[in-house]
Amino acid sequence: MNHSEERAQAWRLALREALKAKERSAIPRVRMPELAPDYRSHNKEEVNLGLSVEQATKEAQRCLDCAHPSCMDGCPVGIHIPKFIKQIEKGDYLSAAKTLKATSALPAVCGRVCPQEKQCEARCIHLKMKKEAVAIGYLERFAADYERESGNISLPDIAPSNGTKIAVVGSGPAGLSFAGEMAKRGYRVTVFEALHEIGGVLKYGIPEFRLPNSIVDIEIDNLRAIGVEFINNCIVGKTITIDDLKEDGYKGIFVGSGAGLPRFMNIKGENLVGVMSANEYLTRVNLMDAAADDSDTPVLRGKNVAIIGGGNTAMDSVRTAKRLGAERAMIVYRRSEEEMPARLEEVKHAKEEGIEFMTLRNPVEYRGNESGRVTQMLLQVMVLGEPDRSGRRSPVPLEGKTEWIDVDEVIVSVGVSPNPLVPQSIQGLEVSKWGTVVVHQETMQSAVPMIFAGGDIVRGGATVILAMGDGRKAARAMDEWLCE
Secondary structure: OOHHHHHHHHHHHHHHHHOOHHHHHHOOOOOOOEOOHHHHOOOOOOOEOOOOHHHHHHHHOOOOOOOOOHHHHHOOOOOOHHHHHHHHHOOOHHHHHHHHHOOOOOHHHHHHHOOHHHOOHHHOHHHHHOOOOOOHHHHHHHHHHHHHHHOOOOOOOOOOOOOOEEEEEOOOHHHHHHHHHHHHOOOEEEEEOOOOOOOOHHHHOOOOOOOOHHHHHHHHHHHHHOOOEEEOOOOEOOOEOHHHHHHOOEEEEEEOOOOOEEOOOOOEOOOOEOEEEHHHHHHHHHHOOOOOOOOOOOOOOOOEEEEEOOOHHHHHHHHHHHHOOOOEEEEEEOOOHHHOOOOHHHHHHHHHOOOEEEEOEEEEEEEEOOOOEEEEEEEEEEEEEEEOOOOOEEEEEEEEEEEEEEOOEEEEOOOEEOOOHHHHOOOOOOEOOOOOEOOOOOOOEOOOOOEEEOOHHHHOOOOHHHHHHHHHHHHHHHHHHHOO
16 A cells, blocks of 8 residues: 555545544435436446445445444345445445455345345435435445456455365356355355356346346356356256266255246237247347347347336346337336336336336237237226235226237236246155245255255245345355254
């Protein structure tokens, strides 16, 4: 550290001591710099640009360093949030990144796609004072990006190798989190991925304008650096079996194969050309380069595109359609905007990019032309009735109120189910009526003792951070089980 850097750090320390709680809470929350909507809506460049050093330092000063930090209660992977934020405030950005890595295998990913507003930030004490929460997610991204851009990549502490082989099925967030935790404990971890790219839903399900593939690749390289091995193009249950893994000496298996089986609505005309699932659409665009002019498997480029659903996957799909040239890109959602499960930031970005929101509408039929291509959809107008089990008000059809809308492409994003291949290939595994693997919630251990599971294969569809929390919990429990 040179003299000017020492003076800067001393200034930050002095400033930190000088700021009282009232002064800290008076600092306005930082606003994330973004690409302009009219520019970004025609390319796949990342929309959010990240915080500058000055912005991050200022935002870190808002943290009150609570004696009992409730923000940590909202973090599924248990990041020591006040610690890394205070390290940012002091200007010790590399230490902040190291603090993140102590519990999170994917800090640069989580800083971009984790719904912090419903997790850690929802517990921030600032909210009790009618202030905006500390931008924990923005600061997490800043620390991870700063470390990467500095070239001073740190690795977590690794226990000496114990020689025990562990297999992971699926390289999505649950599998990656589990693999990282087990590698830190000294296990020989191999991740088996069915697709040709490592990363699971992080690669095929999330567009690059929200999560660049290069960021995912770097996080995966960090796992390789601590000894995790990856094998792609390998379908567990088909290419190899669980018995094969046992014979190869694997003592524990974690199933994180996700929920890639799309659901449809079973309405008239759903088999027309141009109607497809969001999973297929995003996978083909994100992983198979189907949007390229010379693609071997090109995706349809509709001009009037409707996405059915209101979650983050629906937002990813409709914003992708806009970038592929849709003149009218629509979200069709059977509830009101207030009930949408998508992140508020994603809704905001979609609106800025010219996406049309047709709420309280539900498709009941599709029509096609003589070639079998979808041309119209019939929408049932809805009203909100009584709350359902989730607490959201249930949509009820408004009798006699329907409307036809012209469409030439429809993307259905109404949920997913686990792919049955892996569960059906494991004898003795308990599976729910929804196709999810049944596990003990505290340990993530299945009815087959050596098999643990987490993420969407257990939850049936959840967030990246919840899947990572499952992976971390399963690693701790499997380690204890193997050491018994």
